[in-house]
Amino acid sequence: MIKGIKIHKSINEISILNGIDISINKGEIVSVVGKSGAGKTTLLQILGTLEKPTNGKVLFNDKDVFQLNENELAAFRNKNIGFVFQSHHLLPEFTALENVFMPGIIMGGKSSEVKAKAFELLRKLKVDHRSEHKPSEMSGGEQQRVAVARALINEPSVILADEPSGNLDSNNAGDLHNLFVELKKEFNQTFVIVTHNRELASLADRVIKIADGNIILNES
Numbered sequence: 394m395i396k397g398i399k400i401h402k403s404i405n406e407i408s409i410l411n412g413i414d415i416s417i418n419k420g421e422i423v424s425v426v427g428k429s430g431a432g433k434t435t436l437l438q439i440l441g442t443l444e445k446p447t448n449g450k451v452l453f454n455d456k457d458v459f460q461l462n463e464n465e466l467a468a469f470r471n472k473n474i475g476f477v478f479q480s481h482h483l484l485p486e487f488t489a490l491e492n493v494f495m496p497g498i499i500m501g502g503k504s505s506e507v508k509a510k511a512f513e514l515l516r517k518l519k520v521d522h523r524s525e526h527k528p529s530e531m532s533g534g535e536q537q538r539v540a541v542a543r544a545l546i547n548e549p550s551v552i553l554a555d556e557p558s559g560n561l562d563s564n565n566a567g568d569l570h571n572l573f574v575e576l577k578k579e580f581n582q583t584f585v586i587v588t589h590n591r592e593l594a595s596l597a598d599r600v601i602k603i604a605d606g607n608i609i610l611n612e613s
Contacts, residue, residue, distance in 0.1 A: 475544030
């Protein structure tokens with residue numbers, strides 16, 4: 394489904410990624426692990442089209458995404474990729490429901506249909522009782538579930554998560570990890586997750602370890 398081919402990334406002549414080859418299959422949970430500074434987040438951002446590689450290609454279903462212009466790439470990203478970050482990045486002035494349905498409206502969905510879909514996602518993720526609450530009125534675990542619902546609203550091909558449980562306590566982190574597994578089973582959802590959390594890494598179908606900009610382990 395997703396292929397990274399010979400991905401190099403350098404910034405100010407400092408090499409961050411050194412020709413990485415990576416393949417992600419549909420319906421797979423892949424954890425990317427490694428020490429800080431290894432290149433994990435940079436790889437995730439390139440796979441998510443947020444950054445361009447210095448050299449190399451990223452293919453989504455055999456489509457070279459970096460051949461798209463900026464507007465086409467933004468539209469592709471909004472439709473095909475969901476993002477979940479360590480800091481939830483929910484808009485503080487909007488309710489949970491508004492945060493979730495906004496990407497669907499941006500993509501041109503009908504307002505009433507998108508709102509209904511957003512509420513159903515909040516229900517599935519067990520935070521529908523917080524639909525009219527703003528982020529400041531929710532716990533960290535609830536905010537992260539809302540962020541996952543937002544990532545799912547456009548039915549993306551893949552969800553990319555960068556340390557999604559990094560700011561959660563152990564109970565909420567465990568709940569989030571189990572949620573990813575449930576979403577995979579229910580929706581055949583694909584996840585690529587950068588994490589330092591061993592428990593989350595152990596739940597993945599495959600673990601990829603990066604060191605010094607190179608993949609040194611790729612095992613199921």
